[in-house]
Amino acid sequence: xxxxxxxxxxxxxxxxxxxxxxxxxxxxxxxxxxxxxxxxxxxxxxxxxxxxxxxxxxxxxxxxxxxxxxxxxxxxxxxxxxxxxxxxxxxxxxxxxxxxxxxxxxxxxxxxxxxxxxxxxxxxxxxxxxxxxxxxxxx
Amino acid sequence: xxxxxxxxxxxxxxxxxxxxxxxxxxxxxxxxxxxxxxxxxxxxxxxxxxxxxxxxxxxxxxxxxxxxxxxxxxxxxxxxxxxxxxxxxxxxxxxxxxxxxxxxxxxxxxxxxxxxxxxxxxxxxxxxxxxxxxxxxxx
Amino acid sequence: xxxxxxxxxxxxxxxxxxxxxxxxxxxxxxxxxxxxxxxxxxxxxxxxxxxxxxxxxxxxxxxxxxxxxxxxxxxxxxxxxxxxxxxxxxxxxxxxxxxxxxxxxxxxxxxxxxxxxxxxxxxxxxxxxxxxxxxxxxx
Numbered sequence: 001x002x003x004x005x006x007x008x009x010x011x012x013x014x015x016x017x018x019x020x021x022x023x024x025x026x027x028x029x030x031x032x033x034x035x036x037x038x039x040x041x042x043x044x045x046x047x048x049x050x051x052x053x054x055x056x057x058x059x060x061x062x063x064x065x066x067x068x069x070x071x072x073x074x075x076x077x078x079x080x081x082x083x084x085x086x087x088x089x090x091x092x093x094x095x096x097x098x099x100x101x102x103x104x105x106x107x108x109x110x111x112x113x114x115x116x117x118x119x120x121x122x123x124x125x126x127x128x129x130x131x132x133x134x135x136x137x138x139x
Numbered sequence: 140x141x142x143x144x145x146x147x148x149x150x151x152x153x154x155x156x157x158x159x160x161x162x163x164x165x166x167x168x169x170x171x172x173x174x175x176x177x178x179x180x181x182x183x184x185x186x187x188x189x190x191x192x193x194x195x196x197x198x199x200x201x202x203x204x205x206x207x208x209x210x211x212x213x214x215x216x217x218x219x220x221x222x223x224x225x226x227x228x229x230x231x232x233x234x235x236x237x238x239x240x241x242x243x244x245x246x247x248x249x250x251x252x253x254x255x256x257x258x259x260x261x262x263x264x265x266x267x268x269x270x271x272x273x274x275x276x277x278x
Numbered sequence: 279x280x281x282x283x284x285x286x287x288x289x290x291x292x293x294x295x296x297x298x299x300x301x302x303x304x305x306x307x308x309x310x311x312x313x314x315x316x317x318x319x320x321x322x323x324x325x326x327x328x329x330x331x332x333x334x335x336x337x338x339x340x341x342x343x344x345x346x347x348x349x350x351x352x353x354x355x356x357x358x359x360x361x362x363x364x365x366x367x368x369x370x371x372x373x374x375x376x377x378x379x380x381x382x383x384x385x386x387x388x389x390x391x392x393x394x395x396x397x398x399x400x401x402x403x404x405x406x407x408x409x410x411x412x413x414x415x416x417x
Contacts, residue, residue, distance in 0.1 A: 001378050003341055005285075007144075007182055015328055019336075026334035041339040041378060042331040043285055045184065045323065050154055053181040056165035058158075061180040063142055065206075067343075067380065074248055078256060085254035096253030097274040100140050100180060102206065103249045109352055110381045114374030115363035117356060135375040146283075146321055189293055190322040195304035197297075200319040202281055204345075213387055217395060224393035235392030236413040239279050239319060241345065242388045 001111045001118055002029055002068040003041045004084075008092075009060040010046040017091050018044055024087040025066075032080045033072050036124050038137055039113055054098065063100045064088060070105035071121045077103050140250045140257055141168055141207040142180045143223075147231075148199040149185040156230050157183050163226040164205075171219045172211050175263050177276055178252055193237065202239045203227060209244035210260045216242050279389045279396055280307055280346040281319045282362075286370075287338040288324040295369050296322055302365040303344075310358045311350050314402050316415055317391055332376065341378045342366060348383035349399045355381050 004025050006013075013021070022042040029040050054061050064084060085101050088094065108118040114135045119127035128137065143164050145152075152160070161181040168179050193200050203223060207216075224240050227233065247257040253274045258266035267276065282303050284291075291299070300320040307318050332339050342362060363379050366372065386396040392413045397405035406415065 001380060003343075003378060003380075007184075018329065018331075022331035022336075023334040026331070037333045038375065039378075040333060041337075041341060042334075043325055043339065043341065044329040045285075045325055046329070047182055047184055051157065051183040051185070053157075053161035053165070055176045055179060056162045056181075058161075059180075061142075061182065063180060063182065065142075077249060081249070081251045081256070082254060085251050089254065095275070097177065097276060099253055100142060100178075101251045102140060102142075102245055104243075104245065104382075105249070106380055106382065110355060110359070110383070112359045112363050112379045114377055115360060115367065117359070136373070137375060146323075184323065186321055186323055190296065190324070192296075192300035192304070192320040194315045194318060195301040195320075197300075198319075200281075200321065202319060202321065204281075216388060220388070220390045220395070221393060224390050228393065234414070236316065236415060238392055239281060239317075240390045241279060241281075241384055243382075243384065244388070 001039060001106065001113065002035070002066055003043065004064060004066040006042065006044045007063040008044065008046055009052055010048050012060060012062070013044065013092060020091045021088060024091070025084055028080055028083045028087065032076050032083070033068060034121065036128060059098065061098050061100065062088065062092065062094050065102050065104065067104045067106050069108045069118060069121050140178060140245065140252065141205055142182065143203060143205040145181065145183045146202040147183065147185055148191055149187050151199060151201070152183065152231060159230045160227060163230070164223055167219055167222045167226065171215050171222070172207060173260065175267060198237065200237050200239065201227065201231065201233050204241050204243065206243045206245050208247045208257060208260050279317060279384065279391065280344055281321070282342060282344040284320065284322045285341040286322065286324055287330055288326050290338060291322065291370060298369045299366060302369070303362055306358055306361045306365065310354050310361070311346060312399065314406060337376065339376050339378065340366065340370065340372050343380050343382065345382045345384050347386045347396060347399050
């Protein structure tokens, strides 16, 4: 956590494009929401042509959904949504109208990394000092 | 947004069945929740046989999850759940006990289309007048 | 509902491992959260190598996300997260730092099984007596 899931039509993103989107989302998350780089996950899920629909007819929507720990200000989330939208449009070349980006707020207490409940936003340092060694991470 | 994700076993839905389900979900959404047809996305994600479990054993559950903008009355959401359930059972021929349909409420301020924060339910017309031309949509 | 989605890299889980994880999650859910075994769904979704990223670089994160009916005490959810984390690490052999487990709370009124709104936690027996026969389930 955070987990960003990118849902896109098969063949619409090359490995190089995925790399840039994954790195970009990771950077946006860390710059704006903070947290630990180690825990930023991005997963691309591709659906076959013919399995995406827009306005009731076959299309090729791209949907990026991020689940992040709750507690960030709305202004931060708005800036994240904007930066991720710009990134995805720029890298993929998708028509803006085919891109949806959303953020879901997940309470830190409802998520674990490696079996340890996540810290609240801002409490990562103390958490990492305690849990990092158990997970083989640098404190 | 809205995004409806249909999770089903590979081979369980033909293209014609997907068409009918996608059109039907889109119609149900617009009839009951309102909003803009252009922004209704439906994506089918298929899992291989053997990757779906029900009650702890291999099965073929079909799960439809919709993320819609928060703010609709419960009665509207109940009617949407019912209409989508009836549609999916009728079109797919699935046993009702294998079908789950759920709706998640996403705050409009937590989602963007083409880089623009979504309007609250009911404020689509003003939003479309402003944003539509930027996205190449009819106002 | 509940629905547990296991997102893992292709080839990282054998059928036997999937069986054990699906059974284990189902047991954890019933032991701790209660509810009806029949309605516990677990679906494995596999992404191709190269489509998962951690910390901005290609990796193989495993992400388990459960959507359960809202209303369970936090202590119960913490115990569920812990038990599912231990199970997934043990069965898959994944490095703990690559595993994320989270739970989302879905209001019972926002979900249907076979076209019937779910009961609140604790009200399953009365619900099953009424709805079970319609779905071909034992009351």
